[in-house]
Amino acid sequence: MSERVPLVDYLVLDDPPHLVAKQCTQCGARYFDRRNACASCFAEEFDSVPIDNDGVLRSFTIVAHAGPGIEVPFVAGVVDCGGTSVRGNVINVEPDAEHVSLGMPVRLATYSLGVDDNGTEAIGFGYEPVDGEPTEPGRA
């Protein structure tokens, strides 16, 4: 079986796949990028913490016009995963306002981006709808 690599280094391809954040040891602020220091408290040490795979769609847009080579339409959003905000697309859903709604429960899902010349497969992630009651506005 060919090797698999994550689209980004904060996607961990365990079973189940999940995201990890860098958490400031001093103030608890969480980040997904390579850090020089904490933007909140300026400390320099971080722990790696797993992020919940289940979340609530806190905001979204359905992008119909994007940069060259980007397939449209797609749903871009922000998911509240147990108090940590995560940027990601909503996938495995019709990209329209009838099928995507604010407060919708979602769960992390992965998909293949393709295979490179060495036979390595890249794995991306998004959030797919799961059954459940949406969070009411005003109670977010």
Add this chain to the structure above:
Amino acid sequence: MSASEDIWILGIHMTKFGKHPDLDTVDLGAEAIRGALADGGVTMADMGVVAAGNLMGGGGIGQQLQKQVGQTGVPVYNVSNACATGATALRTAIMAVKAGECDMGLAVGVEKLAGAGLLGGGGKPRADGKVYEPSGRFGAVAPTDGRIGTNTMPGVFAQVGMEYGHRYGGTSFELFARISEKNHAHSTLNPLAAYSKAMSLEQIMNDVMIAYPNTRPMCSANCDGAAAAVVTNGATLKTLSLEQQRRAIKVSASVLTSDPWQEACQVLPDVNTLTRNAATQAYEQAGVGPEDLDLVELHDCFATAELVHYDNLGLCEEGGAVDFFGSGAPWRDGSKPVNVSGGLQSKGHPISATGIANIWEVCQHLRDECGDRQIPDAKVGLAHVIGLGSACGVHILERAAA
């Protein structure tokens, strides 16, 4: 602050926004500068500092402009702060005058943007590697725009408005479109607007979808344009003619903020906190409150953005932006007119010019020189601009005491 420390706008000018195929960036900037100097009754010899902004050109716009309108050897600050670049230039000139380094300063912002297309998205075509190798701060093996959210401005600001809806409820595609309908209606009275046609709700909602819920007319219009302002202090103003003193507009507050860290601010830009901070500081500096404002020009880069800034600028109670709009308040005949210029959606958004052009609009009303779209007896106004990244400028302006 004593009267001599007060800051005043002595002269200000904006070019027509729109397509200017026969004018280059320097032509447009020079037109704005010469207009502002003439408006203030002064010349380049009076300027002790020049602050200039331009994002799409080759750099050094301040010196390029000096070479056309007057090389006096004074310091030039070329500034760059995304869509807040114009406000940053103005703020820079104000700081120099306030610091006592000079008695008068010039700020200018100019952009050639007609036909620029979608901003912020993708950039270069996706070139998925022959070999997946991690690079950048996320260790990405392929481009992430479009795969992990969107970088396009219409998409980012769509999420800003939708998030407000999630928090407080009451938003809909139609609501956002109605905000755009208001601004397009306002633009019909503005001869300097890039687009000055009224659009019906149906036209707006049925137009090309860019990033739900923003259709094309709900997005700021890329166009060419420039604006410039001359600022001075109260002591210098007193030495000038009575006519200059009468037309001068008091800068009661001049504030620039950046975004303080908040949970999620590095996931979706938080345009709220820095605007709230800027507004709070500005109201305190000016000694006025939102209830005192006769008109507001706020940064409606997208219809979804205008809604959240009603709240961020304190024009309504927290969470009350939908009701505020529904009450008719922000229409030009309402209790709190917002974007009577037509806003960025119809007046246009030549990025670096925007943060001075919105101040020009307010000044014209305060001078009672705004023609058909004059807000009667306007005494106090607020101009707000935001550059993603982020930077927020808020200026509160007041008519000279009679």
